Amino acid sequence: MAVYGGIQAHEVExxxxxxxxxxxxxxxxxxxxHGGTARARxxxxxxxxxxxxxxxEQGASDVVADSLSRWCQHYLTETEWYVLVSGKKPRAGAPAPAAPAQExxxxxxxxxxxxxxG
Incomplete structure (x- = not known):
């Protein structure tokens, strides 16, 4: 299970x-x-x-931040979260998938x- 940090109210925008x-x-x-499925939409x-x-301005920043954190937990992979937060490529510690999928x-x-x- 991926571990995500909470989004602070001042970071929401x-x-x-x-x-x-x-x-x-x-x-x-x-x-x-992404994709054509109903879940993606x-x-x-x-x-x-x-x-x-x-x-x-229909909701408090801390409430929106909490909702956005839950959205990230539900829809982002751990790799995507890491890239968005750190701005760095993830380390190559996991086994490599097939060549076309890896590319x-x-x-x-x-x-x-x-x-x-970040």
């Missing part, structure tokens, strides 16, 4: 900007967000609702680096 940009960037499909819609709530994953991580928060 940066996280929302990074996640919305990454979720709609076709070069870096977040593994559980729901994930993006939930993210946009959180952004609208925050930007429309595709590397390209997605490279593009995701452009949307880093």
């Amino acid at each position: 940066r996280w929302l900007n990074a996640l919305v940009n990454a979720a709609f960037d076709r070069r870096c499909p977040l593994s559980k967000v 729901t994930a993006r819609q939930d993210l946009l609702c959180l952004a609208q709530t925050f930007r429309g 595709e994953s590397t390209e997605a991580i490279e593009a995701l680096l452009q949307h880093k928060v």
Whole structure:
């Protein structure tokens, strides 16, 4: 199970900007967000609702931060979280997948680096 840190209230705007940009960037499909499934559409819609709530000042920053943390736990992989937080490529400690999948994953991580928060 992936371990995610909490998002602080003062970081909400940066996280929302990074996640919305990454979720709609076709070069870096977040593994559980992009795709043609209903779940992917729901994930993006939930993210946009959180952004609208925050930007429309309809919810307190700490409540939106908590909701955004739960969104990340539900929809991001540990690797995606690490890249967004640190802005660094993850270390190669895990067994390597098949060559085509590894190449595709590397390209997605490279593009995701452009949307880093930390």
